[in-house]
Amino acid sequence: MKKIEYPLLGECVYRTVLKNGLKVNLVPRPNFHKVYGIISTDFGSNDTHFCLPDTQEVRKVPAGSAHFLEHKLFEKKDHDAFELFGHFGADANAFTSYTKTSFLFSTTTNVKENLEILLDFVQSPYFTAKSVAKEKGIIAQEINMYADDADWRLYAGLVKNLYPGQPLSYDIAGTVDSVNQISVKDLYDLYQTFYHPSNMDLFMVGAIDVTETLEWINKNQAKKEFAPAIVPQRLDGRNEVAAKAVNPEQQLAFSVKRAKVAIGIRGFDRLPAGKAGLKYKLALQLLFYLLLGESSQDYQELYNQGIVDDSFDYSVVVERGFHFVWFSGDTDQPAIFRAKLTSLILHATSVLKTQTVEFQLAKKEFIGRQIRAMNVLEAIAEQYEGSLFDDATLFDKIPLLQELTLEYLLETAAKFISQPGMSVYELCPKEDD
């Protein structure tokens, strides 16, 4: 087991890869009451087109299958894993993103039992036609709930504009129709392809003893048999990455009081491999903070003119196979909102060139934010992105931030921002509302 020390932060990460390929990260926090354990697979809603590992058969599954599988994994022949956690005093949850599915528990008692429940339920799939049929009703309600959520519609509409025709353009949960097509075979095929321990990692943080915890994990894994490790073969996005151009704009009449506008930028550049990818992501966050964060002069002017208000927000998304940035806000002047922000983004390098002082201040801000995030066990576990950033953790972000220079930010802006990568999506109030 490798011990990675961060003396300035007083932190330690213990890392190992088990015989079956499962990667384990342990971060002890002896002064905490809680233990947070999360197991993730490098598989999400984007991975709908793949080859089966044994027969090499090409399979395509309906949109929403990864999320459906996440729901169904809790249900077993004679019990429900969610309830079982409850018997041992733990809180459990799961989530699916475009490229990752995670299952987690949080507990202040019975750590060993809860850890075993987590490993056992994720590693023993049990899907039947009856239980699959039952889940469809619940997921349809979940999809309908999001259909009424204006902010969600805005975000989903923008992503669809940025990646037309790609799996990313579908909701993570799929549509009511696509979910209705999901079969037991789809779930088993996905499981066989993407839930091998070698495609997964376990991260535990909190009141744990490293040696003892690793022993529990080893014993649990030794009892089970696994097929030889495989590298999942994904077929999506390989040849079609830039196949379809970004849809530059779209509007939707929706039941909202004020217009909501989202602006997105799709990166066509290649994400640097390993930790350099994380440095790139931090650079994007820092450069858009300088451009449109609360410290920016331009933001202050837009705010004073009433073009943006406190609802304005932006976010940088960097995942396996894609990266984009989106900005959104409610506004009474959607046309000016679009025009001003678009122009500012396209001129980012000339705006940022002179901001040497602001850049130093922004670095300070970002470093402080990372240190504050270390208070939260969930943040430590969830900011670990596995192989995407070569096992970097939250603790690695501080030195990467220190390395950043204004020149690097300018280079990043020049590579990332392009007119053909930009799109605008707008929800306009309905006339009759």
Place this chain on the structure above:
Amino acid sequence: MLGALLECGCQKYPDQKAIADELARMYGAGFEISSVRRGNLHFLSVSFDCVNDEFLAEKEDLLQAGFSFLQEILFRPLVSQKPAAFVAEFARQKRNVVDYAGATQDNKQLYADLSLQKLLFDDEKQALPSFGNYQELLKITASQLSSSYQECLNKDRIEIIVSGDVKEERCRQLAQQLPFAARNLRKEEIFYVQEGHALRKKEEKQKVTQGKLNLGFSLPVFFADPLYFTVLVFEGLFGGLPLSKLFVNVREKAQLAYYASSSYDSFRGVMTVRTGLDPKNKEQALAIIEAQLKDVQAGRVTQQEIEDTKKSLINEYLSGLDSQANVMQRVLIAILTGRTLSTTSWITGIQNVTLAQIQAAAKMTKLQAVYFLDKE
């Protein structure tokens, strides 16, 4: 609105950019002003948090800097100037708050929650959202707001809570340097008590895909009352926790809704239930929810359900001790109510709850209001 205006600038840092720059200088310190309601009390919560200096390469006294920053914000705010000097910011923040209030209508879950609240409570202050009535807000003038701030700053109760790897004596010194005038505190009752009333029903139609069914119950037990722990166990078992009867029966068994849960307000003595469902299933869902309450009243609860509920509540409580914000909230509640619950008494209190007590709490729970947002 006062909170929004205080947060966006003061005389030394006159706009959001100046504030944001100052916070960045303090290594990305957090600063927020929000308005919160607990029962009859309404307060402005001014929070500041910063990095422990120990983790910084260059040592700086951020604790001192934080107190100085808050002093500027609170004692030399824009609102204490002549109204003419902050008229632009006043107009902007008024518009922002009104826009925010209007936007709550676009969030259907929140809209349904607020509609139930309006139906359930008699007292206008309880029936309104905690951010108030924006039609009234439109009439407020800069000088009115300014004088109500002076009133608040000079006469209201102020509590200062500090948490962290800090020295108590130093925090006391820093807090004492804040120039708060001496004051006589008014006697205030935090708990809002309402007489029961006949069942109120309201239905509304909008262009939505999913219907929202929200219920309000009176449950006249308040924070740290003798029955408080019993109610926590009862409500957790009924609908407040992930494995509750509502979740299992409305969502998992009948598959009527994506969410179905309850929450308990120990400052107003009420329990509310919220669900999102296909509108055609409304009557069936209502029947199942009422049946769950009857089951608990009749004692149709397994020992396992009770034990799991207790474990879950204790887990939640102990986990909360890892969060500074949570611990500070508990301290504030203890101060406001004058009722302190130690960790030991809390855990023992939960563990001692019996089925008979849970049944009694369920019997005290009376349906008072049903709100339904239907598909047009």
